[in-house]
Amino acid sequence: MNKIIGIAASEGISIGKAFYVQSEHIDVPKKKISFEDISREIYRLEEALIETRKEIGSLQRQIDEKLGYDHAKIFEAHMLVLEDRLLIEDIINQIKNKRINVEYAFSQSVKKYIDILQKLDDAYLKERAYDIEDVAKRVLRKMLNLDMQTLEHVKEKVIIVAHDLSPSETASLPKANILGFVTDVGGRTAHTAIIARNLGIPAVVGTKSATEHIQSGDTLIVDGAEGIVYINPSQKTIKEYQARIKAEGKQALKIHIPKTLKSQTKDKKRLIVSVNIELPEELPMVDEYKAEGVGLYRTEYLFLGKKDLPNEEEQYKAYSQVARKIKPHSVIIRTIDIGGDKFLSKPDLPREMTPFLGWRAIRFCLANPHIFKQQLRAILRASYGTNIKIMFPMISGVEEVREAKNILEECKKELKKEGKKFDDKISVGVMIEVPSAALTAHILAKECDFFSIGTNDLIQYSLAIDRADEKVAHLYAPAHPAVLQLIKGVIDAAHANDIWVGMCGEMAGEALFAVLLVGFGIDELSMPPRSIPRIKEIISKIRYSDAKKIADECFQYGTAKEMEAFLQERVQNILKDDLSKYL
Ligand code: PEP
Ligand code: MG
Numbered sequence: 001m002n003k004i005i006g007i008a009a010s011e012g013i014s015i016g017k018a019f020y021v022q023s024e025h026i027d028v029p030k031k032k033i034s035f036e037d038i039s040r041e042i043y044r045l046e047e048a049l050i051e052t053r054k055e056i057g058s059l060q061r062q063i064d065e066k067l068g069y070d071h072a073k074i075f076e077a078h079m080l081v082l083e084d085r086l087l088i089e090d091i092i093n094q095i096k097n098k099r100i101n102v103e104y105a106f107s108q109s110v111k112k113y114i115d116i117l118q119k120l121d122d123a124y125l126k127e128r129a130y131d132i133e134d135v136a137k138r139v140l141r142k143m144l145n146l147d148m149q150t151l152e153h154v155k156e157k158v159i160i161v162a163h164d165l166s167p168s169e170t171a172s173l174p175k176a177n178i179l180g181f182v183t184d185v186g187g188r189t190a191h192t193a194i195i196a197r198n199l200g201i202p203a204v205v206g207t208k209s210a211t212e213h214i215q216s217g218d219t220l221i222v223d224g225a226e227g228i229v230y231i232n233p234s235q236k237t238i239k240e241y242q243a244r245i246k247a248e249g250k251q252a253l254k255i256h257i258p259k260t261l262k263s264q265t266k267d268k269k270r271l272i273v274s275v276n277i278e279l280p281e282e283l284p285m286v287d288e289y290k291a292e293g294v295g296l297y298r299t300e301y302l303f304l305g306k307k308d309l310p311n312e313e314e315q316y317k318a319y320s321q322v323a324r325k326i327k328p329h330s331v332i333i334r335t336i337d338i339g340g341d342k343f344l345s346k347p348d349l350p351r352e353m354t355p356f357l358g359w360r361a362i363r364f365c366l367a368n369p370h371i372f373k374q375q376l377r378a379i380l381r382a383s384y385g386t387n388i389k390i391m392f393p394m395i396s397g398v399e400e401v402r403e404a405k406n407i408l409e410e411c412k413k414e415l416k417k418e419g420k421k422f423d424d425k426i427s428v429g430v431m432i433e434v435p436s437a438a439l440t441a442h443i444l445a446k447e448c449d450f451f452s453i454g455t456n457d458l459i460q461y462s463l464a465i466d467r468a469d470e471k472v473a474h475l476y477a478p479a480h481p482a483v484l485q486l487i488k489g490v491i492d493a494a495h496a497n498d499i500w501v502g503m504c505g506e507m508a509g510e511a512l513f514a515v516l517l518v519g520f521g522i523d524e525l526s527m528p529p530r531s532i533p534r535i536k537e538i539i540s541k542i543r544y545s546d547a548k549k550i551a552d553e554c555f556q557y558g559t560a561k562e563m564e565a566f567l568q569e570r571v572q573n574i575l576k577d578d579l580s581k582y583l
Contacts, residue, residue, distance in 0.1 A: 006182070006207030007473050008227035009193035013245050014180035014202045015238060019158035020216040021165065021173075026140050031101040041095045041102040045088070048102075048142040053082050055138065077131040082139075087113060103143045110136040159222055161214045167191035167342045168304035175199055175281055180222035182210045182229050187476060189456040189506050190468035191341055196224075197506075198282055198528045204229050206470025258290045258536045261329075265518065269544035272524040273536050274329075276504055283325060285529035290536070293329030295452065295526020296391075296504035297322060299375070300336040303344055309371065315378035323386035330387040332452065332504075332526075333379050334431065335372065335404075337361040337393040341468050356457075356466060361394030366403055376411045380422035389427040391452060396434045401447045433457035433505070438486040441493035451494050452526070455505025459483050477560035478507045484516075484554065484563070491520050502526055511538050511582035512567040515574075518544060519551030534582045538575070546574050 056075050064072035094105035117129040159180040170192045181196050186205035196203035202224030221230040221241050263273045274295035275286050302310050323331045338344055339360030352358035365372035392404050432438050433454030460467040465476050494501035502524030507513045509527030514535050550570050557563040572579045
């Protein structure tokens with residue numbers, strides 16, 4: 001097979017060598033073994049321990065040479081774990097007594113040790129739990145024959161190929177070395193695809209079989225607009241794609257980066273066009289693409305992939321840095337939205353059957369007020385002298401807003417007592433991304449200062465389609481009449497209660513929908529940086545009165561396909577311009 005098809009997740013074309021990345025998460029199979037297999041499993045344990053000692057020894061020598069003994073010393077703790085007689089005996093006893101395979105026995109014994117160490121009050125011993133975890137992963141990879149290649153060994157720019165990449169893994173990859181992403185699983189609005197788009201890295205996700213057909217070192221062409229990946233293509237195909245890269249470069253130049261921040265229609269209807277950010281790498285793009293502020297700052301990325309949660313001070317610095325850079329425009333800081341497809345390494349919570357419906361976002365924060373308060377205090381402190389707004393994610397009803405606001409008030413009182421300054425009039429908004437919130441928007445509007453519609457989730461929850469599941473990705477339809485009814489209802493409810501309403505879901509950055517949303521009367525559209533030029537340009541070429549007519553007529557269509565065809569035809573008529581350059 002030299003071509004595989006997946007979901008077009010981030011536009012652009014890249015040509016380069018494949019680099020296969022093994023997911024950080026290791027699935028350890030449990031197998032029953034017979035009496036005769038016991039000695040073989042014990043031998044496999046010894047072999048894996050010896051191999052890992054050699055590997056760490058060589059790593060230690062390299063670091064000693066490059067950085068000195070002080071840095072190399074950290075591996076001594078790893079070596080001690082590998083020589084720990086009690087641990088080794090415990091594993092052997094499990095193999096013998098429970099008749100289970102070595103990998104499973106090993107992971108169970110290690111887990112026991114880690115649990116004990118993590119419960120201790122001693123910070124030094126707690127820290128050792130991480131050493132054990134690191135070493136255990138190395139040993140398990142040896143036992144399970146998993147490739148231990150890491151990107152640090154790669155000198156050239158590569159295309160990452162993985163079965164699945166968690167948002168935390170994607171966020172921690174060295175972006176400067178990455179030409180593209182290809183994964184077996186995932187959908188267009190899963191967070192890995194969102195990061196690729198925000199960083200402008202071409203990506204094809206949900207291919208189902210990329211890792212089966214691609215080896216590290218294969219030459220790939222990733223066509224992120226069409227969702228196609230070519231494996232070891234012919235010279236002819238490479239040349240064709242090189243020509244397309246050139247042509248698209250010229251086409252991109254035709255859409256000029258806007259000169260001004262302000263965005264308005266021909267008949268002077270003003271809109272805020274702002275940007276979604278997650279990582280520090282994205283901050284320069286706010287200026288570059290002329291965004292009028294940050295409409296969504298996904299703060300959970302500050303927490304992902306860290307051994308310890310960032311404390312109040314670290315968070316305060318991060319939020320201040322962003323807010324000062326964006327000032328006088330506003331930054332909407334969304335409180336952490338973990339759960340769903342984003343997990344913290346600490347606390348390492350048990351995986352849920354349906355994580356998107358589980359302990360996610362505001363639900364997690366209200367159940368963990370110490371984590372929530374730390375973040376709210378940091379945001380409040382950073383709001384002094386800047387323009388920060390707070391936003392709560394995954395609100396499903398008014399009780400949650402009240403509870404979250406009570407905690408915010410407690411934080412304000414504490415800070416006042418401590419003499420720490422903050423913006424006492426800070427705006428508080430909620431994301432409308434759960435159907436129950438959309439349907440009760442008229443009630444929620446009385447409790448907050450603004451709404452931001454999160455269509456990535458609103459579509460997932462109202463159409464019952466897992467946004468990260470490639471098997472149902474074809475059913476994920478922003479133009480479904482049910483979705484559009486909900487959006488229109490939210491906008492009307494906000495305006496009836498004199499609050500403003502924006503959208504920060506990916507739909508806001510898609511040209512045809514942007515026109516429809518202008519017609520619905522939306523006040524703000526927040527999107528990936530690279531979508532800004534074309535959305536600003538299309539807004540400047542339409543009249544609000546025309547967009548409103550489209551909005552009034554759209555509900556006569558029963559299916560998403562009919563709705564899209566209608567939008568395409570009407571917007572084309574208004575623009576009298578080549579619509580394809582905006583899509
Ligand atoms: C959304 O759900 O539309 C949204 C913007 O939030 P996230 O993609 O982070 O869930
Ligand atoms: Mg969301």
